[in-house]
Amino acid sequence: MLQTFGSFVLFLRGMVSRTERFNVLWKRTIDEAILIGVDSVVIVSIVSAFIGAVTCVQIAYNLTNPLIPQSTIGYMVREMTILELAPTITSIVLAGKVGSSIAGGLGTMRITEQVSALEVMGINSASYLVFPRIMAALLMFPLLVILAMVLSILGGYLAGTLTNVMTAQDYIEGIRLDFVPYNITFALIKAVVFAFLVSGISSFKGFYTTGGALEVGAASTGAVTNSIIAILIADFALAALLL
Amino acid sequence: MIEVSNVEKSFNGTPVLKGVTCVFETGKCNLLLGGSGTGKSVLLQCIVGLMKPDIGSITFDGTVYTNNKIDIRQEIRRKIGMLFQGSALFDSMTVAQNVEFPLQMLTPEMSVAERRERVEFCLKRVGLENAGNKMPAEISGGMKKRVGIARAIAPNCTYLFCDEPNSGLDPATSIKIDELIHEITHEYNITTVIVTHDMNSVIEIGEHIIFLHQGRKLWDGTKEEILNAPVPELRDFIFSSSLVRAAKRIDEETEGGMAAFAEESESGGGI
Numbered sequence: 001m002l003q004t005f006g007s008f009v010l011f012l013r014g015m016v017s018r019t020e021r022f023n024v025l026w027k028r029t030i031d032e033a034i035l036i037g038v039d040s041v042v043i044v045s046i047v048s049a050f051i052g053a054v055t056c057v058q059i060a061y062n063l064t065n066p067l068i069p070q071s072t073i074g075y076m077v078r079e080m081t082i083l084e085l086a087p088t089i090t091s092i093v094l095a096g097k098v099g100s101s102i103a104g105g106l107g108t109m110r111i112t113e114q115v116s117a118l119e120v121m122g123i124n125s126a127s128y129l130v131f132p133r134i135m136a137a138l139l140m141f142p143l144l145v146i147l148a149m150v151l152s153i154l155g156g157y158l159a160g161t162l163t164n165v166m167t168a169q170d171y172i173e174g175i176r177l178d179f180v181p182y183n184i185t186f187a188l189i190k191a192v193v194f195a196f197l198v199s200g201i202s203s204f205k206g207f208y209t210t211g212g213a214l215e216v217g218a219a220s221t222g223a224v225t226n227s228i229i230a231i232l233i234a235d236f237a238l239a240a241l242l243l
Numbered sequence: 244m245i246e247v248s249n250v251e252k253s254f255n256g257t258p259v260l261k262g263v264t265c266v267f268e269t270g271k272c273n274l275l276l277g278g279s280g281t282g283k284s285v286l287l288q289c290i291v292g293l294m295k296p297d298i299g300s301i302t303f304d305g306t307v308y309t310n311n312k313i314d315i316r317q318e319i320r321r322k323i324g325m326l327f328q329g330s331a332l333f334d335s336m337t338v339a340q341n342v343e344f345p346l347q348m349l350t351p352e353m354s355v356a357e358r359r360e361r362v363e364f365c366l367k368r369v370g371l372e373n374a375g376n377k378m379p380a381e382i383s384g385g386m387k388k389r390v391g392i393a394r395a396i397a398p399n400c401t402y403l404f405c406d407e408p409n410s411g412l413d414p415a416t417s418i419k420i421d422e423l424i425h426e427i428t429h430e431y432n433i434t435t436v437i438v439t440h441d442m443n444s445v446i447e448i449g450e451h452i453i454f455l456h457q458g459r460k461l462w463d464g465t466k467e468e469i470l471n472a473p474v475p476e477l478r479d480f481i482f483s484s485s486l487v488r489a490a491k492r493i494d495e496e497t498e499g500g501m502a503a504f505a506e507e508s509e510s511g512g513g514i
Contacts, residue, residue, distance in 0.1 A: 018313070018317075108334075112329055112331060113329055113331035114333055117331040120325045120404075122349065123348055
């Protein structure tokens with residue numbers, strides 16, 4: 001395990017040493033940002049809207065005490081969404097979609113000698129292939145998390161009002177109650193950390209794939225499971241450190 | 244000229260290359276010949292820098308490559324073109340973009356118009372002037388090899404390495420690829436190293452042949468000398484093919500027919 005961590009650190013160091021020209025990396029980063037960000041908007045929107053809706057309905061189901069105001073439901077949806085569900089669940093979804101794509105793509109390039117072709121040309125393959133993917137993830141994860149926050153709260157609003165568990169006024173009152181702006185900052189810090197973990201781990205698993213198609217599949221699976229475990233550990237560590 | 248001096252390489256304690264020393268001459272098609280698992284591809288990967296030899300040195304035109312400074316190694320690498328066994332074309336790019344890629348990366352001073360002109364020239368040189376907009380998945384194995392050659396020569400390489408250029412190709416296409424490599428080698432006076440176990444290639448383009456057996460260099464010479472080489476392992480390798488055995492028999496019966504056969508193939512007659 002320690003050896004793997006050491007290899008990961010060396011891999012990251014190799015990526016930032018002897019980098020390719022800025023305009024080449026910038027163009028690659030934009031291309032990757034489209035693949036990671038724009039292509040993930042639909043899945044993130046669906047997942048976050050339904051999580052907000054389900055959270056709202058389930059909190060309403062459990063809050064039966066007439067002494068607790070209905071606005072508490074909106075308050076709890078907001079807190080759960082911003083602090084935990086939007087950054088963590090979105091990142092876990094992206095670990096599945098983006099992580100497997102990164103590992104599979106790099107693994108295929110490795111076994112079909114495309115990575116070797118880059119190296120023979122004198123191009124730093126880690127810098128050319130991995131650096132833009134990590135930068136794109138660092139740019140797009142926070143934006144997707146912000147989208148997830150908005151859609152979760154909107155999903156909660158629609159679920160609460162359409163099923164008549166609460167009024168729109170109560171929900172909006174709850175959403176605005178005791179708002180702490182730092183929570184948004186905290187969620188975005190989590191998004192950046194998770195972005196680095198998902199893109200870094202997936203790139204590492206894909207980049208060092210050896211063998212054939214079976215190993216590429218194994219690398220993708222390993223990338224997803226390792227990324228999710230890393231997200232959960234980092235989630236706890238960040239909560240303990242920053243809250 | 245590339246000089247390989249006493250190169251050794253082991254994997255998990257198993258020696259694959261055992262002190263290989265050889266020279267690859269400029270302006271010639273140098274063939275690394277040998278059976279499967281004899282270390283040909285490992286030697287090739289050590290030369291191009293994809294693997295590091297445990298012992299020994301590799302020199303490109305007098306400049307030591309192994310264990311030299313990264314800048315010097317990079318400088319040498321930028322003079323290297325390589326055709327991979329599976330062609331290694333970038334899936335996400337068109338044929339023209341594949342050929343343009345090394346120019347974009349290695350020669351930023353070239354204008355877009357100059358790059359496109361060079362791409363057109365290289366594609367025309369390998370006979371694929373109409374395939375520039377196709378994706379690698381849409382072209383045949385032989386065409387992929389041609390694109391690989393075009394990509395290798397696009398940045399005016401000084402050294403061309405080909406890892407089993409005929410693998411997976413039919414005999415007629417194999418001959419065309421061999422001829423193309425041979426023509427390009429002489430046209431641009433580059434040092435070409437070809438890893439092969441195909442005797443057709445030996446007869447076609449084997450100007451300087453190095454025979455590897457169990458990680459050692461056992462013989463080197465020309466295609467005219469190979470049939471009479473006094474090395475049992477080489478003779479076993481060559482005459483494992485019934486076609487070559489038949490050719491040798493004809494050679495003995497006609498007293499020198501094989502030499503004429505080799506000459507004929509060199510002049511374009513084929514095998």
